[in-house]
Amino acid sequence: MTLPTHTRAAVLRAHGAPLVTEEIPLPDRIEPGAALVRTDCATLCATDVHLWSGAMTFPGMLPMVLGHEMVGTVLAAGEGTVDALGRPVTAGSRIGWSESTCGHCHGCTVLRTPVACEHRGYGFLQRSDRHPYATAGLAEHAYVTPGAQKYLLPEEVEDTWAAAAGCAVKTVLHAFDRAGGTRPGSSVVIQGAGALGIVATAVAKAGGAGPVITIGAPKRRLDLAEEFGADLVLGLDEGPAARKEAVLAATGGRGADLVIDLAGAPGVGAEAVDLAAWGGRFVVVGTTGPAPQEIPLGTVMGKELTVLGSLNGDVGDYHRAIGFLRDFRSRFDWDALFGEPVGLSGATAAVEAMSRLEQTKAVVDPRLP
Numbered sequence: 001m002t003l004p005t006h007t008r009a010a011v012l013r014a015h016g017a018p019l020v021t022e023e024i025p026l027p028d029r030i031e032p033g034a035a036l037v038r039t040d041c042a043t044l045c046a047t048d049v050h051l052w053s054g055a056m057t058f059p060g061m062l063p064m065v066l067g068h069e070m071v072g073t074v075l076a077a078g079e080g081t082v083d084a085l086g087r088p089v090t091a092g093s094r095i096g097w098s099e100s101t102c103g104h105c106h107g108c109t110v111l112r113t114p115v116a117c118e119h120r121g122y123g124f125l126q127r128s129d130r131h132p133y134a135t136a137g138l139a140e141h142a143y144v145t146p147g148a149q150k151y152l153l154p155e156e157v158e159d160t161w162a163a164a165a166g167c168a169v170k171t172v173l174h175a176f177d178r179a180g181g182t183r184p185g186s187s188v189v190i191q192g193a194g195a196l197g198i199v200a201t202a203v204a205k206a207g208g209a210g211p212v213i214t215i216g217a218p219k220r221r222l223d224l225a226e227e228f229g230a231d232l233v234l235g236l237d238e239g240p241a242a243r244k245e246a247v248l249a250a251t252g253g254r255g256a257d258l259v260i261d262l263a264g265a266p267g268v269g270a271e272a273v274d275l276a277a278w279g280g281r282f283v284v285v286g287t288t289g290p291a292p293q294e295i296p297l298g299t300v301m302g303k304e305l306t307v308l309g310s311l312n313g314d315v316g317d318y319h320r321a322i323g324f325l326r327d328f329r330s331r332f333d334w335d336a337l338f339g340e341p342v343g344l345s346g347a348t349a350a351v352e353a354m355s356r357l358e359q360t361k362a363v364v365d366p367r368l369p
Contacts, residue, residue: 001091003036003076008366009139010347011128013063015054018348019138024065026141027132030078033146035089037072041159042137043338044362045069045167046194049355056289063129066351067137067364068122069166071096071159075141083150084315093152096162096322098170098315100147114149114314115174121147137163138347140366149315157326160338160363164195165321167312168361172199172262173320174313175285176207179258184208189247189256189275190230192263192286193221195337195361198228200262202332203324205229209258211250215243216263218357228332240271247275255280262286269295273305281306337361343368 007026010019030036048066050056074093081089089095100121101108107116114120126135132143144150153162161169182188188204190197193216204212211231216222222233232250234243247256255277261268264286272282273295282305287293300307313321325334339359342350343366350362 001075004141007134007139007141008344009065009128009134009136010344010364011063012052012066015052015057015062019052019066019344019351021344024128024139025133027143030076030143031146032079033081034148035077035081035093035095035144035150036075037095037142037144038075039070039072039137039139039142039366040094041163041341042067042070042364042366043160043163043168044350044354044364046196046354047167049351052351053355061125061127063127065128065134065136065138066347067139068099069163069168070137070142071153071163072142072144078146081146081150083152084319085152087152089150089152095144096151096153096166096318097144098149098151098166098318099312100145101149101314102147114316115311121145138344138364138366140344149318151315151318151322153322154326156329157322158334160361161325161329161334162322164337164361165318165325168195169199169321169325170313170317171285171310172196172203173324174317175200175260175262175283175310176203177317178308178310179260179281179283182207182209182258185210186257187251187254187277188212189259189272190214190225191259191261191268191272192216193225193233194262194357196262196286197221198225198337198360200260201225201230202228202328204258206324206328206331213247213250213256221357221360224336224360227336240267240274243271244274251277254278257281258283260285264288266293269293273299273303276303276305278303279305281308283308283310285310338363341365341368345369
């Protein structure tokens with residue numbers, strides 16, 4: 001089989017501008033532990049929107065290819081390439097992959113926490129004009145580096161589900177793990193009704209929590225949150241005071257045992273602390289970047305709250321995410337999270353639609369026109 005030397009990709013060359021469909025090189029050699037894949041599906045995440053708009057940026061990042069949630073079919077694999085569980089990865093294998101880790105830094109070896117890897121990389125951290133060029137999702141082919149955490153996918157998990165597991169779902173499961181999970185009957189407030197918030201709603205409900213309260217917008221997303229198990233949904237138009245009153249009424253005046261920020265909007269931290277019950281837990285997931293956020297430390301002290309940060313997740317969380325999606329596929333309509341697939345020519349419109357909150361999870365299939 002003759003392997004491609006170049007691939008079509010949707011390249012971000014300027015923040016806020018249309019993505020440019022162009023040919024970019026592929027590595028001329030597949031390293032041991034690496035794989036060249038045909039990208040079968042990529043799902044977009046809020047990070048892609050932030051990178052596109054420039055809300056999230058760093059020096060020298062452009063040009064780049066967006067997309068860090070993807071699934072592909074292996075065209076060729078380097079010597080000794082295996083997945084995270086040691087299973088051989090060969091031509092024809094259907095794989096998803098998580099971020100790359102180095103395996104030898106302080107985070108990897110001393111902390112034994114891949115999330116803390118000092119050289120942790122995603123496809124979107126790789127410029128498309130430098131080797132290995134094509135490592136992200138919005139391309140017909142991707143080079144999966146030796147350090148990337150590969151995972152052989154079960155047939156019963158759809159491409160879109162498996163792609164979303166690579167960031168959105170594993171991020172949610174990592175956050176619940178950081179919080180120590182949920183106990184049956186514990187009250188949970190989910191801040192945010194995007195894909196992460198809706199998945200978190202499902203995770204809380206599946207874990208026996210109740211009431212599960214989801215805060216967000218627009219109404220279409222709140223309706224979806226109800227389908228995924230929310231006992232109560234609260235819109236942003238209701239205002240903090242009204243939302244607090246509703247949360248207290250739903251929790252017998254105590255507040256929420258667990259509050260998870262999956263929104264990242266200004267003011268979510270202060271509201272989370274206000275909504276939390278005495279002895280409650282607050283997990284920060286959605287608030288990123290250097291902008292300061294005010295949190296009333298006196299309330300944290302007075303309520304003896306536990307405040308935790310949670311950053312994405314690792315291949316262990318990815319493994320659990322695949323299992324969660326598979327095992328609860330009869331309970332939750334995962335397909336309802338996703339828009340109609342578009343090709344690379346429709347990628348700009350898909351990113352723009354997500355930025356306007358018109359789609360919960362946009363889907364790009366590079367095989368389409």
